[in-house]
Amino acid sequence: MPELPEVETSVQAIQEFADQSLESIEIYNPNLRWKVDSKSFKKLFGLKVNKINRRAKYILLHIEKSQILIHLGMTGTLRIANKKSNFYKKHDHIEFIFQKGKLIFNDPRRFGSMHLIGEPSKHFLLDKLGPEPLSREFDGEYFFQKIKKSLSPIKNALMNQQNVVGIGNIYANEILFDARIRPTRKSKTITKKEHNKIAESAKKILKIAIKAGGTTLKDFYKPDGNKGYFKIDLAVYDRANEKCKNCKKESIIRIIQSQRATFYCRKCQT
Known part of the structure; x- marks a missing residue:
């Protein structure tokens, strides 16, 4: 999607x-x-x-x-x-x-x-949406206050459109890898400092992806017919069993969370 x-x-x-x-x-x-x-x-x-x-x-x-x-x-x-x-x-x-x-x-x-x-x-499709991740409204303090009591895994919280909009499975994986946070951790265990890092990583990864024209996996093409090239920069998504680009030692793990594939490095993400 x-x-x-x-x-x-x-x-x-x-x-x-x-x-x-x-x-x-x-x-x-x-x-x-x-x-x-x-x-x-x-x-x-x-x-x-x-x-x-x-x-x-x-x-x-x-x-x-x-x-x-x-x-x-x-x-x-x-x-x-x-x-x-x-x-x-x-x-x-x-x-x-x-x-x-x-x-x-x-x-x-x-x-x-x-x-x-x-x-x-x-409109019913828009009235309950959270802030834009690239806006000033979305920062570490906002995200901390929003999910500090949640038992939901942090990846699920990041993909919840009532918390912050536009982040789906691909970019949630990439953002959490960049922030060095394991996607399975409960939201209430994430510190304020880690929330700041998540917000910073979200803005960084999304800006890079927009500049690259998005990610072409199976279905997405830009309106001019060209592919999006962020796929070549993916650090963890769809890289199961490949070596981590950061530590060069551990292989990327693939698990299923809420019926979606999650990818992370055991060494780099805690």
Whole structure:
């Protein structure tokens, strides 16, 4: 599933559509995770997209008093195409036709979603979200106060979108390795100093990943068709039984936590 860096990469790549008017929207298959309200989307024809930004793992296209809320789900991608192109890929579900080009939503598994919404902070997908990890609001003190009594493993707490948004399985593994904290530790055992390190590592890893264009594992490609290259920098994720890049001695261990793969080094992470 695309995480914050992949979604941010997509947002940056489609900025060319900001300040353009929507000429039409073609909905070939409305049956995504929630059925797309085709009639509501038709009301947007001729209106201008004023801004495109991200909230957590969601993409927002701001159009006058409305917003198109896009979630890529597990396998969703956005693709930029020439306005006159008739090229069709299997699982192309929605096309946004602009004055200069079109934006295509493709999702093989259809776990993504698309909504026309009003005030974003009041929408059911956004109203309970925590702060952005790259914002000033997210720091060690905030995170300590938020989870200091929690019995949840620290990796689970880092992935809980009510604590902090945008961090999924790949980056939670990488952040905790960079912070030298074992992902299985109970949240209430993490010290203030360690919380500061987690917050610092989160900002560091996410910024590096965004700069690299995200991580391409199986499904993610940037809207321009290029791959994300952070995969070559992964320290622990998907490196089970390979030597730790830090200590060069221990092999990376793979375990299952909450039905997700966790990777860490026994020597470097305590």
